Structure formats: C-alpha cells, structure tokens
Amino acid sequence: MHLLSGVFEGKTTGTPILMILYNEDARPEAYDEIKDLFRPGHADFTYEKKYGNRDYRGSGRASGRETAGRVAAGAVAKKMLAGLGIEVTAYTLRAAGIGCETIDLSVIEKNPMRAADLAAAAEMERRVVALGKKGDSTGGLIECRIQWLPAGLGEPVFDKFEADLGKGVLSLGGIKGVEFGAGFGCVDMLGSEHNDNMGKEGFLTNNAGGTLGGITTGETVLFRAAVKPTSSIETPQRTINLRGEEKTIVTEGRHDPCLCPRMVPVVEAMAALVSVDHLLRLGAMRYLTDPES
Amino acid sequence: MHLLSGVFEGKTTGTPILMILYNEDARPEAYDEIKDLFRPGHADFTYEKKYGNRDYRGSGRASGRETAGRVAAGAVAKKMLAGLGIEVTAYTLRAAGIGCETIDLSVIEKNPMRAADLAAAAEMERRVVALGKKGDSTGGLIECRIQWLPAGLGEPVFDKFEADLGKGVLSLGGIKGVEFGAGFGCVDMLGSEHNDNMGKEGFLTNNAGGTLGGITTGETVLFRAAVKPTSSIETPQRTINLRGEEKTIVTEGRHDPCLCPRMVPVVEAMAALVSVDHLLRLGAMRYLTDPES
Amino acid sequence: MHLLSGVFEGKTTGTPILMILYNEDARPEAYDEIKDLFRPGHADFTYEKKYGNRDYRGSGRASGRETAGRVAAGAVAKKMLAGLGIEVTAYTLRAAGIGCETIDLSVIEKNPMRAADLAAAAEMERRVVALGKKGDSTGGLIECRIQWLPAGLGEPVFDKFEADLGKGVLSLGGIKGVEFGAGFGCVDMLGSEHNDNMGKEGFLTNNAGGTLGGITTGETVLFRAAVKPTSSIETPQRTINLRGEEKTIVTEGRHDPCLCPRMVPVVEAMAALVSVDHLLRLGAMRYLTDPES
C-alpha cells in the first residue's frame, strides 16, 4: 500500500489522500478462454452492453478487487471514528445454511469465516469447503453494528442515514439486499411489537436499528446485508458468447466458495465512510450554532 | 395541485418545474397534547436531538405527507418513461400475515390494499380493519417491477443502479429493508441455483433482479421493500416527555393500520425517478459516441 | 413573500425552507409581438436552440425575476452570517462612465444607483436617465466586500473559495466578468507590487482580495462584477425571427437603462450564500477536531 499524498510526517494535512495498491499477482492469461463468453452471475454481459469495450481480465472494474480501495479509505474513516469513541463491527451471521447462535464480537478475527460464533463458524467452514470441492458456492448474511454513534445523524428527506448507508452497502458487488433493525421481520409484526418504547434510561428495545425518521437515535445502528453465492463456480453452466452462440462454461480460477469472510471488512469500511460523511455534516450545523466552539 | 413553472402551453419548457400541493385539511390542534411527548416509532425524539426546535404538528417534515411531492415528480418521470415504453408497477405483496398467491397486475387498483391478488387482498383487508379496531397496526411487503428498461443503466462503482434505487426507496419513511431479485433468499442458495444462465433467447431466470455488476441487464428490475407497522397506534405505550419523565401515550388521529396501500404509488414514484436519472446519464454517453444522433 | 415550510413559531426547524413570491403584476400580453423574434442580448435564441419550446412571456426562466429567489435565500444566509459577525456589502462602483471617487458604505441605500459615493451617484443617475430617454442603456461595475470572514474557508483544489464565489456571481444573468482584489489590474503588476507582505499586525495590503491558494486569509474578501448594458432597448436593432427572416426590433416595456441598482442586492445574496456554504464545511472540520464543542 503506497500513500502518495495528503500525509506529512505521519499526520494528515487535510488535503486529499491518495493510496494505491498494485495487484502484484495478476494472471491475465487465466482469462483468455472466457474473453468471448458471458460468465453467469458476472457483469460481462452488462459491461459489453453498456460500454462495448470490455476488459475481460479479472472482471475489469467489476472485480471484487475494486473493494480494496474502499477498505483503505475505510481505515482512515475508522481512525476518525475511533477518535470519537465510535466502533464499527461486521461479521458473518449465516453461511451455507448455518447461522450464529450467539454473538461474540471477540471471536470474529479468530475464525476463517469471520463469524461471531466459533461453534457455528466451524460447521460453516466445513460446509463451505465441501461445496468448493464440489465446484459450487453458497450465499451468506453479514451483520454490522455501528456503536456509540451520536443521535442526530441523517438528513430529513432524501439523505436519511439508512438511505445513504443502504446505498453504500448496495454499491458493493454481490450484495442483493439490506435491512435495518428488525428488517424484513417487520413485515409480519404488529405496531405494538415493533415500536421501540422509551423509559427514563432511553429506548427499551431497538427494532428500528438505530434510526427514527432517517436520523440516528444514539442506539446502535444495526443492519444486515444479503451476500449472493460466488458467481464463479466449476459446475458447468449454460451461457452464450459474443456472437450469441450457446456454450457451456466452467469458471476456474482462485475463487472462494463463500464471499462473506472477504466482504466483512468491506461492509465495515462502507459503514465507517458513511458515518464519517454524516458526522461532517452534523459538525457543520453545530459550528454555526456555537461559533466559539 | 398547482403547476407554477416549467410548463408553457401544455408542454414542458426544459427548465425547472415547480408543483405545489396545499394541505387543505390540516388539523394542527390535534397534536397539542403530544407536543411534549416522544411518540414511539416516530421521529419526534430524533428531530428534537438533531434540531432542538421541532414542529410537532403532523410530524413536521417527517410526516408521510412529504411523499406527495415525490409522487408528483414521479408522475412526470413516468410520462418520460412511457415515451420510451418503460413501465413501473408496484403492489402490496404481503400484509397482516397474508401474502399474494398469484400476481395479477390488473387488479392492483381494484382493491383497497393495492395487492396483486384479489382473494388475498380481501383477507388482508379484513385483518387490517380488525387490527385497526383493536388499536394496533401491521407491517407489509411491497414489490415493484420496472419493465422494458434497456440494458446498460448504472455506473460501475458507487452509483450502481440498485444502489441508487435502494437509496431512493430507503429514503422513504417506514421502509426498513430493500432486496433485489431473489433478495435475502440468496443467503441459503447455491451458486448453481442463483446464477442466471443464458440461452439464445437471453437470460433463462432472473434471480439477479435485473442487474449484474450494478448495471441493468434488460430483464425486469424486481425489488421488494419492507414496510414497518404504522407507528401511530391507539394501544397504550411507554414513552418519555421533553423533561425525561415517563409517560403512557395513546396516539389518536387519522392513521391507517397498514401503510402499504399508501406507499405503493410512492415506491413507484421513486423507482421512476431513479430510472429517469440513469436514462439521462446513458443518453449522454450515446450522444458522444454518435454526435449525428 | 410566503414562507411555506421550515419555520415554526418564528424559528427555523432545520428542515428545508420554502419561500415563494408570486408575480402579481405580470403582463404576458406585452410580449405577444416578440414571440417569434430573437431579441438581441436576450436568451430567446439559446432557449429556442436548447429546448425547442420557449416561454416568451417575460423571458421565462431567463428573466431577471428569477433572482428574487436568490435574494430571499440570501436573506436567510445573511441572518446566519450576522450571528457570526460577518457582513456582506455590495454597491455600484461605476455606471454610465462615472465611477465612485470615495467609498462610503452608509450612503448605498440613500441613492437610487446604490452607489457608494453620493456625488458620483447623482451624476450616474443623470446620465442613466438621459440614456433611457434616448432608448439606450449602459453597463456598470458592482463591487462587493465580505468582512470579518474567518480564515480557512475554501477547499484546496476545485472548490477554492473564489472559484465557488465566482461561479455564484457568474450564474447571474448579465454578469460578464468577475475579479478578486487587484483583479485584472494584476496583469501589469510586478510580483514585488502585488504580493501582500505581512507584519505583526497581519497583512499590510490586500491585493489578493482576501484569499491565498483559494482559502480565505481573514482579510476582507473583495470582488467586482462586470454588469452588461440592459439588453432591452428601444433603439431599433437587427434580428431574425423563428423562420430566419431578417427583422428590425424595438424592445419596449418596463426596463431599467442600467441593471446595477437591482443587481447590488442579488450580488450580496450570492456572496452570502457561498459564504454560508463554506462555513458549513469549515464547521464540520472543527467538530471532528473537537467533538466536545
């Protein structure tokens, strides 16, 4: 990772920061045989339709490698948040049909699934490995908590906090849904169940997931993202080539049978970046209220 | 609805359009007794925290009335889409624990639930009315289809089509989740099940929900939004007032026990607006490619 | 002026403010005879080319009436600035060939030219009235001072303070140039003349006009805007109609022979709006530095 601008003698200067990571293990020749084919689940078809000139090596811009830049930027954002006592933590909640039964944030970095439950993680991993050996892949669920965020973040109409956070997460390749607090579970709930009542000590529950009317409540912001099964699988699939001819395709290469472990830090990065963006807006408001600050 | 600018002799002039709707049935006095209380599930608490000066009448800016402007703008967007043969259709897919068993777009405007299945709609309505009489409310699920959208809409990194669409939908009060295509169902799917294979006739399935790599495929864009139960209920709830004192609250007024029927056109409006935004970007690209067009 | 949203019991709520002014003295019939003609100096031709459907009454969106909204928004901005002790003052510096010889801000609202020198104002007015009687018009120069703005406003690359301020002023119809500090006078200056030296008491001169490297210095931001002669004149001019036929045109109506007096408050409004925008950004930065503030 090269830090090319915006830092001087170990401190940020306030001006734009440029970080760059070179892919030092590119194997472009690995993609020669798929340069004419649209891999199912990949963006080959849409890039061809949109741009008419496609870098087929490693999926070009649509590669998950693109998220490295988000993680790098997120690392800066997390430092800013840490200075305010705010923590962002994501983990695999479910994969290959196995869900965490307990949530222990201390074990996330101690298992290859980045799950929050060691026992569940072991079974997830066993299944994921077995699927990989069979040339298949699996989806999963990532949960993320933003803790100690102050109340008041988010704008009243379009730029609601969860709207911006949702956009950030949905801008990641492979994410097919996002939900906050009780999420889709709210569909079958009653108002008397879903509403978070309040007592002297604050909110008694957090079905809302940390926002009301698009603005943070001061409770933990809690959201989940649905991660689709890895598109690259060695199972034969039907597709067409650039000339519209039907073909069978087997996607080989270095692919994980479950994206969750790699996406956990990416989801954290996006949550950190959106949080900092909104903290910057909030600060602005406060300064005008109290110029002496 | 008053049309104040941007239209001349029945045609748009290309310059900004201003439409205005006056609330001619405001009853501000109905809110006097809750001006000191934070209604559970409402934005009263967060607006107080963020702004320190809150218009408690009718929820102020956080009111669902705000969506009238979105529907008005969406009506213009839908006219533009219609000129291109693109259709946006939303409907209640589930409410009060009852889901549509068939999808018949022709019945949506023929039942008060705006559901896509008349038989299911009748049972939904029965349950919703019963819940309202008991002073409670229920959540629901809205599904939306954008049909005949061309391939190629959406930008490769942050402004993916579903990221912008997701933001648009999550910017609506009461929406707690959004999912595309197979959505959260992908969590427990295998890659060999989820990948949409292709044949000469195009995509054989549409688990992706109409996008790959954030760019539209030309298939129907399909998404669902989770609608929380109406926050205003007549069931007594615990809350606090501005001075932090514990209180019991009963929220009376003109509240629907299920938000779905009112939100169906709002979800359509947001889908139409985001589609037009991205069509404008696509057109730009084409013009530079072919200046004679 | 109607205040439709964002204010409650005399105080802003923090949510969007909508103000509306109805044109209660529109005379659309006055424009009937020019509906097919492109008035020289007006946007009739470019609106026709761009949009193909033109509201010819009162110049449509290209009318100077559009600036009323800017002045209304600027009034809010000026209140915010006043709370920080910041003042924005514009005045006519030159018109009809007569320039102010002294600058006395207290006389600006005491003469119809809004000039900063009463003696000059009298001669300006005499000449402007004479030109109007002859069916002609004149250009002029507006100068504006933003005083007591803190150091540190403006971003390092594209959003330099004078770039945003320049854009704001150049977005006004009729402005053909903008310059800061010594402005175009710098062209023939030496570095040893133009550089503002510093002593213990701060900057010894202000040729820079209150910014260095695009960021405010804490000195007065000083700029001037060139105002073109009113386009509507009763002197016969050559033009063409929608069918390309050559015509002679005389533009009658309620036109001022010099735009400066009306544009002084508009220039002030734009300067206030840009200043508030940048103060909001600055505040954001400060909050992250000192979250206790």
Add this chain to the structure above:
Amino acid sequence: MHLLSGVFEGKTTGTPILMILYNEDARPEAYDEIKDLFRPGHADFTYEKKYGNRDYRGSGRASGRETAGRVAAGAVAKKMLAGLGIEVTAYTLRAAGIGCETIDLSVIEKNPMRAADLAAAAEMERRVVALGKKGDSTGGLIECRIQWLPAGLGEPVFDKFEADLGKGVLSLGGIKGVEFGAGFGCVDMLGSEHNDNMGKEGFLTNNAGGTLGGITTGETVLFRAAVKPTSSIETPQRTINLRGEEKTIVTEGRHDPCLCPRMVPVVEAMAALVSVDHLLRLGAMRYLTDPES
C-alpha cells in the same frame, strides 16, 4: 505518465481512468529554510490556519504541480472534443506590459511565451527575462477560444455555461479574474453597442463571448483570465514566521518570472473539461427526445 486503469488494448473501457505522474525531480531540502515562514503571495498562511499541519515542501497541495493532473485529464477531454470537431485554444495575450497586436493561433507553440503574436512574444520574453534577473516577476493575460461548440450547452439557473467555466478557471492557483466576450469592457458600453445583432447568416458580432442567458449560442466561446505575478521572487519581502515574529524573506528556487506560458495548457484543459461535462448533459437530453438515436 502512467495509465493505471480504464484503458484496455488502446481504447477506453468506459470505467474510471487513473493517470499518475511521479515528480522525479523533487528537491524537498530546498524548502527547509521556509518551513517556519509564510511566503508572501503563497498559501502557507492559509493552509496553516485551515489545517494546522502543513507540508511546506514545494507548497504541498497548493503547488502549481497539482495542475499536471488537470492537463492529463484535459488531454482525454480534448480527444473527445476533437471527435466532435470542437477545438480549444489558449494563448498569452499580454505579459510584462506587452500585448499581442495580432492573433495568429499557428505561432503559439513556436515561442516560449505561448503568445499569439511572434513580434510581441519576443518583446514579452525580453522583459520577462530581465525581470527575472532583477529578482522580480510579472502578471499576464491569457485568452482562450472554444470553437465549434454547438448551441445549447449550459443550464438555465446556477449551472450556466460561463458559471461552470468561470469556476473551472478560477479554481486554478494564480488566477484573479475571468471575463467573457467584451468582458469588463461592457462596463462602459451602451446597450446599442454591446448587443449582438443578428442577420440571416447568424450573429453579426460576438460581444457576448458565445453565450446568452448562460447557454451557448454556437459562436466561439471567448474568455480571458488574469494571471497574477509569480509569488516567488528573490526581492526581499516582509513577512512573519509561525511564532508571529517579523522576518525578511527571499524566495529562491526554480520559479518562472511569468506564469502565463505554463498556464496556457492548464486553462485549455479546464475549458475542455467543462465543455465535455456540458456536452454529456446535452446528450442526455437528446436521447430522451429521440430514443431511436
């Protein structure tokens, strides 16, 4: 110049392009003695005030080196414009008190001043060299023409074509003013002189500089930018250091006594970038009007 993304086999892919230029001749030690001093005319003072942590080597982000990125991006924009037959040409119009008497675009790259008049260029150069030897510098004037731009570029309110173009040019370090067409000359003109009349063949003059109401007319867009004298001079100047103590400073190093020759391509780049931005917007509009294109 390294091209790191967005190009594949010699053609753009439509996705973001990253170009990078390494400064291979940095001499950071040359700045050691000024690390505590605020150089007159430089951004040292404002960066210190805004950020509190300043990279004093080579002026950090405020260095003219930053414009290399603009020229690189501008080169891409110029290729796009060339495909549409649009040309952007800037040149030194005046420097060291000498102005071009004729405009010959073919000689610009044939003289070190990048002036449009060879005879004037020789005298400019002689004076500039002499000023450099005396440890002083001079300002200058750059003129730019955007030729064959179609009518219809620019938005009706804030994003007028000259507002965006003005912002682009004023975002360059060292530019203190910008004017369009007759520019500040309009101040003393009559409406009957300034208005561009029209005949069958189009506009008879171009005092407007290629826009009316903020939208391009199809005539040449003509603007001029005031370039301040180089701030770094070897003439002793008064300043203060970080502790507020008065000092005398002599700025040595590799400084040009006139910035114009280096800024001519930068002004061209900004004009090309703004033109492409607005062409992208225009294309969007056309596509919706005629989806078959």
